Amino acid sequence: MNILEIIAKKRDKKELTKEEIEYFVSNYTNGKITDYQAAALIMAIYINGMTDSETFYLTYSMANSGEVLDLSDISENVVDKHSTGGVGDKVSIVLLPIIAAMGIPVAKMSGRGLGFTGGTADKLEAIPGYTTSATIQEFKRNVKTVGISMITQTMNIAPADKKIYSLRDTISCVDSMPLIASSIMSKKIASGAKKLVLEVTYGKGAFMKTIEKAKILANEMTKLGNSAGVEVKCVFTKMDEPLGYAVGNTLEIIESIEFLKGRMKEDLKEEILKIGSNMIYLAGMGDNLEENRQRMIQTINSGKAFEKFKEMVQNQGGDVSYLENTNKFKKAKYIKDIYSKKDGKIIEQNAEKIGTLACFLGAGREKKEDVIDMSVGITLEKKVGQRVRLNEKIATIYANSEQKLDYAIKKLEEIIFIKNIEKN
Numbered sequence: 223m224n225i226l227e228i229i230a231k232k233r234d235k236k237e238l239t240k241e242e243i244e245y246f247v248s249n250y251t252n253g254k255i256t257d258y259q260a261a262a263l264i265m266a267i268y269i270n271g272m273t274d275s276e277t278f279y280l281t282y283s284m285a286n287s288g289e290v291l292d293l294s295d296i297s298e299n300v301v302d303k304h305s306t307g308g309v310g311d312k313v314s315i316v317l318l319p320i321i322a323a324m325g326i327p328v329a330k331m332s333g334r335g336l337g338f339t340g341g342t343a344d345k346l347e348a349i350p351g352y353t354t355s356a357t358i359q360e361f362k363r364n365v366k367t368v369g370i371s372m373i374t375q376t377m378n379i380a381p382a383d384k385k386i387y388s389l390r391d392t393i394s395c396v397d398s399m400p401l402i403a404s405s406i407m408s409k410k411i412a413s414g415a416k417k418l419v420l421e422v423t424y425g426k427g428a429f430m431k432t433i434e435k436a437k438i439l440a441n442e443m444t445k446l447g448n449s450a451g452v453e454v455k456c457v458f459t460k461m462d463e464p465l466g467y468a469v470g471n472t473l474e475i476i477e478s479i480e481f482l483k484g485r486m487k488e489d490l491k492e493e494i495l496k497i498g499s500n501m502i503y504l505a506g507m508g509d510n511l512e513e514n515r516q517r518m519i520q521t522i523n524s525g526k527a528f529e530k531f532k533e534m535v536q537n538q539g540g541d542v543s544y545l546e547n548t549n550k551f552k553k554a555k556y557i558k559d560i561y562s563k564k565d566g567k568i569i570e571q572n573a574e575k576i577g578t579l580a581c582f583l584g585a586g587r588e589k590k591e592d593v594i595d596m597s598v599g600i601t602l603e604k605k606v607g608q609r610v611r612l613n614e615k616i617a618t619i620y621a622n623s624e625q626k627l628d629y630a631i632k633k634l635e636e637i638i639f640i641k642n643i644e645k646n
């Protein structure tokens with residue numbers, strides 16, 4: 223078997239065998255297949271798709287490319303969650319401390335930014351000192367002692383996905399159904415939780431642009447999870463505009479802290495309660511979703527969720543004084559408010575375009591080795607459908623380069639689309 227034959231076969235739209243997929247996954251993970259060969263194969267998969275069997279074999283080869291965790295010694299009720307990606311999506315950072323504060327163990331392995339979407343691991347690293355790397359023993363110990371740990375894929379969990387994921391990000395091969403399904407489910411199967419809530423996003427700021435495609439992806443991931451004995455519940459989130467108001471790593475952490483302190487933004491609150499009430503249900507801690515939502519709100523209002531977040535951050539080396547006083551976070555050099563040039567109504571704030579602009583400012587990566595600029599990004603003031611007045615503030619740009627700031631001002635004024643309101 224050799225990689226050139228495998229690339230040619232996929233290029234020519236033929237189905238790959240289990241052995242061929244395993245050969246690719248193991249030899250790319252151990253460095254015997256080069257990045258450019260892997261890029262060629264991934265591009266062929268992106269263009270030609272995969273059959274159900276190919277997706278199944280790819281998922282399992284990636285899941286088995288490293289260690290497969292057994293969390294049963296922590297609890298049978300460890301519940302995980304994962305999102306198919308979005309812009310301004312800080313759900314995990316806010317939600318998981320709430321769930322942990324309610325006594326449900328959380329063992330969460332998060333991804334980094336991908337394409338125009340942000341990654342939870344990058345955002346957590348905006349907290350000075352917070353480390354997202356841990357050994358398997360440390361990870362499990364943290365979950366046992368604190369009730370929650372949020373790390374990234376630094377240990378040997380699905381290393382093949384880690385490599386393929388960052389390669390896809392730099393060759394425009396992210397938004398592919400079989401690649402997303404296998405990427406997410408390989409990590410989830412390997413990270414050991416037997417109950418999983420999947421937030422499947424769709425719309426302008428998601429990889430799946432329509433609800434129909436999101437449902438196909440959800441179905442695919444559910445089948446993959448069930449085949450590994452994982453109980454899966456999917457919830458759907460429309461993502462045409464960013465979730466919440468902040469896009470960019472530090473900015474999103476600050477918005478998350480505010481939420482946990484009780485200042486809850488409506489759209490984010492709805493997502494958190496929707497996903498969280500299902501996590502509580504799957505963990506066997508409450509059959510009534512409405513009651514679960516109320517209990518979550520009580521956990522936030524009592525301060526317990528914020529305390530749990532602080533405990534987790536401290537346990538993972540983060541400086542909690544930043545959580546107490548968010549003014550301590552390093553600010554971008556240039557902070558520029560944008561004002562409306564007319565009286566009207568916000569018609570569109572395209573999440574993909576805003577995510578791409580935030581990446582351009584430095585909040586995401588263009589190349590695998592790029593270092594993220596934590597302080598840059600965009601905050602919005604309004605949601606689609608809201609009224610704005612002439613000269614009212616509609617957004618703020620945070621940049622560390624004057625040139626990038628100038629470009630971002632022009633772009634953002636185009637992206638936030640305001641329509642005049644007819645006067646009677």
Ligand code: URA
Binds near residue numbers: 306307396402403
């Ligand atoms: N999240 C992942 O973990 N993988 C993808 O491919 C997309 C979103």
